[in-house]
Amino acid sequence: MITQKRFSIEIFPPKTKEGKDNLDGVCDTLNLLQPAFFSCTYGASGSTRDTTFDQVADMISRGIDTAPHLSFGGASENDILDLLTRYQTIGVKRIVALRGDLPAGVDGAHQLAHADYLVTFIRQYFANHFHLEVAAYPEIHPEAPSYKEDIKYLKGKFDAGANSAITQYFYNADAYFYFIEECQKQGISQPIYPGIMPLNNFAAVARFSERCGADIPRWIAKKIEGYGDDQVSVDAFVVDFMSDMCRRLLDGGAPGFHFYSMNQIEPVKAIWQNLALS
Ligand code: FAD
Secondary structure, eight states, rough: OOOSEEEEEEOOOOOSSHHHHHHHHHHHHHHTTSEEEEEEOOOOTTTTTTHHHHHHHHHHTTHHHHHHHEEEEOOOOHHHHHHHHHHHHTTTTTTEOOOOOOTOOOOOOOOOOHHHHHHHHHHHHHHSSSSEEEEEEOOTTOSOOOOOHHHHHHHHHHTTOOOEEEEEEESHHHHHHHHHHHHHHTTOSEEEEEEEEESSSSHHHHHHHHTTTTOOOHHHHHHHHHHTOHHHHHHHHHHHHHHHHHHHHTTTTTTEEEEOOOOOOTHHHHHHHHTTOO
């Protein structure tokens, strides 16, 4: 059993009563794995502001440590201050601080307040109350001017007061290892947790990967394509190759993982148990 590393699980807020009931069951089951915390996403431009808050509040009231994701989006500083104060009041201790994206198809993301600004803002008003996570990109953020500049901006988020980072998902462990080396060369010493996105819903992940700049290696795409409609074989392959990748990451020094659960129990549970994470 691996106990010194940190393993966390991401969910997104439900849209319907049915979705909420399903998610409660998912969280209760995944909570038995004893993750360090759950995190709950924040829709583009704050579109899930209330549902993210409600989900986080509900989980905290049930004794499940949960961190909201947050970005300025189109909100005013007063609105964000108010939201952060409400989070503090209900017992939130950790925030995933982001720039966020605009809804799909809407241009102008470059006008959004960068995450380093949100980190500075939170530190200004709440000192060290919150542990702040920020996003990192081993395969480099699609809007970044260059590999080096993206790492410089990540360093800016740490210099502003972030405690640790969670990466965009990737399927190539070497991309992560190389990135960590380059971050260290630029003076980053804080932990950077790999984000692990199971590939079971291949079509959806492939579509999203084109937008967020994550590379799906050709051999993986071809292998999954070869299974056709045989989802049982896809699931088995995904658990197998992702467990191998995670093992390699841990052996190579990764400080833990952040699993993108997509509000599903499997395959996070299977990978977790394969690796005897906790
Ligand atoms: P930033 O750190 O601001 O970076 C964005 C771009 O600007 C990068 O290209 C960077 O190189 C550049 N940059 C950074 N700082 C500066 C600066 N000071 N000046 C000029 N350029 C700069 N999105 C959501 O909408 N909701 C979520 O809940 C959500 N959760 C996420 C969780 C994780 C773990 C990750 C990895 C991503 C998540 N995202 C989420 C996606 C994220 O919002 C997008 O990737 C977004 O495009 C960038 O957010 P960021 O916080 O990395 O932005």
